[in-house]
Amino acid sequence: MADPLAEMVSLLQPSAGYFKMVAAAGRWRLRRTEYDEPFYGVVLEGTYRLAVDGHPPVVLREGDFVLIPAALDFTMTSFDPPPDDTQSLPQALGQGEYRIGPPDEPVNVRSLVGHCVLASPDADLLVSLLPQFLHIRDQKRLTTLVELVGEESRAQRPGRSIVITRLLEVIFIEALRSTPAGKEMPGLLRGLAxxxxxxxxxxxxxxxxxxxxxxxxxxxxxxxxxxxxxxxxxxxxxxxxxxxxxxxxxxxxxxxxxxxxxxxxxxxxxxxxxxxxxxxxxxxxxxxxxxxxxxxxxxxxxxxxx
Incomplete structure (x- = not known):
């Protein structure tokens, strides 16, 4: 029997591409615009808010995974965001790590975020058949994969980036098939449900x-x-x-x-x-x-x- 989702992912040829570790403290706000590549995020510790343009805001917590296959703008903020629209400036710490928020406050959020690379020459078409925004929570298999990413990101062992890249590729596939029934937006996943x-x-x-x-x-x-x-x-x-x-x-x-x-x-x-x-x-x-x-x-x- 054909597996449309497997065939779709196979043609998309996803890879983790670029990722970075972000630690946040205090009150902060980040706005992402004008990016052409799909975005993903894994919450390793803490809680923050995500507002994708055209969708209701969601609160993300430890173990959550989000995927935005389409190039949509979005805003991430601390759970208690700043009162105005002031944007926070991430500070590069080296080795792919960044910090957001007041430097004198303790870190209360850690997240791995990045951009997917879809090698298919017809990626725009295939992405249009997927949901615009995926938020996965309380899925045991996905949670286990997220925990492995967290462990690997903290361990600083040889081959760290390669292992994280491969884990993120598996997470991408698992996220697509872990979307709770009834939660899908129009697209291939909802059709298969x-x-x-x-x-x-x-x-x-x-x-x-x-x-x-x-x-x-x-x-x-x-x-x-x-x-x-x-x-x-x-x-x-x-x-x-x-x-x-x-x-x-x-x-x-x-x-x-x-x-x-x-x-x-x-x-x-x-x-x-x-x-x-x-x-x-x-x-x-x-x-x-x-x-x-x-x-x-x-x-x-x-x-x-x-």
């Missing part, structure tokens, strides 16, 4: 080259055509055929990037009757024909980060 919609999603992922129709997918979901269409759109955030096209093109880009299949082979694998019809659809979707895309990838100009 709906038994009827998930049946259709898995079939699309099992056979992306099949000539799927809405009535056929509705039958897979055991719903009427109209009920399926609306339920899929509300849970996943896009119409069924729009999702199928996006997934086919993501697969096509990955196959083209690998360079192990001809354009005709790629066309057949993602549901097109000929290389010419696929080329037209691909150019309309990606802005360049497949042959041009392959050349750009080889030249290294198309493989961009989020």
């Amino acid at each position: 709906d038994e009827r919609v998930a049946a259709a999603l898995r079939r699309m992922h099992e056979k992306p080259g099949h000539a799927w129709t809405v009535p056929e997918l509705a039958s897979e979901a055991a719903l009427s055509r109209s009920a399926f269409f609306e339920r899929f759109r509300q849970t996943v955030g896009v119409a069924p055929m729009e999702y199928l096209l996006a997934w086919r093109m993501a697969l096509a880009k990955d196959l083209l990037k690998r360079g192990t299949a001809t354009i005709a082979d790629v066309a057949a694998r993602v549901g097109y009757s000929s290389a010419s019809t696929f080329s037209v659809a691909f150019a309309r979707f990606a802005g360049v024909p497949p042959s041009r895309y392959v050349g750009d990838v080889v030249a290294g100009s198309s493989v961009a980060l989020v």
Whole structure:
């Protein structure tokens, strides 16, 4: 049986990228804007507030993990924030460690924060199918991973950065599949949490080259055509055929990037009757024909980060 989430993560090719240890004291405020990379945070000690633009503020506590796959602005503050909009200036301590807040007050918050790198050439599209903001709490497996990150960050042992990077990659995957049922925003996770919609999603992922129709997918979901269409759109955030096209093109880009299949082979694998019809659809979707895309990838100009 196809595993849409595993396939999505595999195509995203996430890595921890950059991270830093932040210790905070007293009252403070940090505002993040104009970043292009997904943000993550692991609370190792203490409590603070996080306000992501467009979402209600949340209080983060020890053991919590947050992931913002999309490039959204947000503000982090102490639990009791400063009365005005004054921004705190982090002080670099060396070796990837920073301090925030009055230097004469004891540290009461420790957090590991950083930016993910998504190596997929189609990362923007794939990220659009994930929730804009994930906050995970009280998940035993994730808590264990967070504790390991905390231990490793404090130990200062050889290979520390490599171990933390690998742990964070596992945390990224665990966070996506640990989202509590009913808490998901529209996207792939919410669709997979709906038994009827998930049946259709898995079939699309099992056979992306099949000539799927809405009535056929509705039958897979055991719903009427109209009920399926609306339920899929509300849970996943896009119409069924729009999702199928996006997934086919993501697969096509990955196959083209690998360079192990001809354009005709790629066309057949993602549901097109000929290389010419696929080329037209691909150019309309990606802005360049497949042959041009392959050349750009080889030249290294198309493989961009989020």
